[in-house]
Amino acid sequence: MSLLLLLVACLLTCLGQIAQKFAVESWRGQSSGVLAKLRSPWLWLALASLGLGLLVWLLVLQRVEVGIAYPMLSLNFVLITLIARFVFHEAIDRRHWLGVALVLAGVLLLSRHA
Template sequence: MTLMLLLGACLLTCLGQVAQKFAVESWRGPSLGIAHKLRSPWLWLALASLGFGLLVWLLVLQRLEVGIAYPMLSLNFVLITLVARYLFKESIDTRHWLGVALIIAGVVLLGRHV
């Protein structure tokens, strides 16, 4: 159950980051007023995802030591890298992929304590 909550917190945070990217992308072009920006569904999805992710994160912290739980959030770097590459078509260099591999190795090592 704890691992599911941790994964849920990561996925909600990732969704929030992606929604933020879509929100700011939708604001490009002619100067839009703040009222128009506040009506962006992407902005509200980002706020909801990040807010709900925070609540799930609090449940995780009730069950795990912060020294174990917090480094596990580095999975967000992995997820966002995959989203950047395959959804936003951003180029990812070899050093970045090596960093992702090291993060995954670290999470696997820490996951043995959960």
């Protein structure tokens, strides 16, 4: 159950970050007024996802030691990298992919401890 909550927290946080990116992209070419930007559904999705992610994260911290739980959030780095590459078509260099592989190895090591 703790691992499932941790994955949900990661996914919600990633969704929030992706929605932030879409919100900023949707603002290109718009008026620079704050009220116009506040009407962005992407912005509200980002806020809702990050807020819900925070609540799930608090549940995780009740069940898992912070020294194990927090490094597991580095899965966000992996997920965001994949989304940057395949959704936003951003270039990812070899060093970055090596970092992704090292993060995955670290998460695998930690998950065996939990």
